[in-house]
Amino acid sequence: MLVYFSVSRKLRIMTKLLILTDIHITEAGQTIIGLDPLARLQSVLSAAVEAHPDAAFVLMMGDLTHHGTSTQYARLREVLETCPIPVLLMIGNHDRRAAFRAAFPDTPATDKGFVQQVVDFPHHRLILLDSHDGGDHPDGFRSGILSPERLAWLDGALAGCGDRMPIVACHHPPFSVGLPGMDAIRLQNEEALLSRLADHGAYLLFGHIHRTISGTAKGVGWSSFKSPCHQAPIDFVTADSGLSIDEPGGYGIALLDRPTQITIHHVDVGLETTTMSDRTSQ
Numbered sequence: 320m321l322v323y324f325s326v327s328r329k330l331r332i333m334t335k336l337l338i339l340t341d342i343h344i345t346e347a348g349q350t351i352i353g354l355d356p357l358a359r360l361q362s363v364l365s366a367a368v369e370a371h372p373d374a375a376f377v378l379m380m381g382d383l384t385h386h387g388t389s390t391q392y393a394r395l396r397e398v399l400e401t402c403p404i405p406v407l408l409m410i411g412n413h414d415r416r417a418a419f420r421a422a423f424p425d426t427p428a429t430d431k432g433f434v435q436q437v438v439d440f441p442h443h444r445l446i447l448l449d450s451h452d453g454g455d456h457p458d459g460f461r462s463g464i465l466s467p468e469r470l471a472w473l474d475g476a477l478a479g480c481g482d483r484m485p486i487v488a489c490h491h492p493p494f495s496v497g498l499p500g501m502d503a504i505r506l507q508n509e510e511a512l513l514s515r516l517a518d519h520g521a522y523l524l525f526g527h528i529h530r531t532i533s534g535t536a537k538g539v540g541w542s543s544f545k546s547p548c549h550q551a552p553i554d555f556v557t558a559d560s561g562l563s564i565d566e567p568g569g570y571g572i573a574l575l576d577r578p579t580q581i582t583i584h585h586v587d588v589g590l591e592t593t594t595m596s597d598r599t600s601q
């Protein structure tokens with residue numbers, strides 16, 4: 320069964336999407352490289368919502384929690400209940416599907432229980448995938464997979480795009496990005512996803528890496544997004560999936576106002592900034 324809904328609210332500019340990924344909520348008092356993921360989420364989410372109250376949705380692309388416990392999901396839910404913009408949730412390798420679904424029973428899922436859904440915009444179809452490998456991993460550092468059931472569901476979602484441009488969001492990237500630690504835990508059956516995206520002219524959004532990166536693969540354009548909390552360092556040598564660095568957190572903005580086009584912006588949060596015109600100094 321294909322789960323989907325269309326953007327139908329009125330009096331909104333309905334073509335802007337705010338993108339947060341890799342939230343990694345911990346237990347209270349627990350930090351990651353000295354950073355509090357919940358405080359970082361609050362800071363980034365409130366900055367995003369305040370700057371873009373006209374956004375149609377906030378998309379959170381997985382690794383919502385650090386260990387997938389019910390208390391971590393409860394802490395996340397408390398923050399999301401204050402968000403005035405509807406939130407679309409995905410899961411990543413650090414999540415646990417059963418605990419997530421118990422905490423967020425209203426999140427659409429396929430009849431097989433995968434956390435996947437379709438959201439139609441006027442010119443685009445957003446397809447959210449569940450690339451969790453199904454294991455129960457205490458450390459969370461795991462590659463992803465799209466099982467035959469999930470790929471069949473994706474085929475149906477892509478086939479139903481009509482005139483809409485497909486945008487596919489998947490926590491794990493289906494290729495290497497040059498960071499050996501993260502490349503080792505990318506999507507396992509990468510060709511299965513990438514060939515489908517190429518065949519349908521889809522654009523790909525992903526998280527997992529904790530870094531702002533973009534490129535094309537097999538003709539498929541893609542963007543990845545930094546975390547609100549900890550980031551991956553630029554290290555093209557070390558094969559350690561746990562390498563993290565304290566750089567500003569951030570979020571992305573996808574503009575979906577033009578047919579056959581997607582435009583992505585990235586915003587850092589926490590830097591002291593003042594907007595000025597450099598014309599005043601000339």
Ligand SMILES: [Fe+2]
Nearest residue numbers: 341382527529
């Ligand atoms: Fe992550």
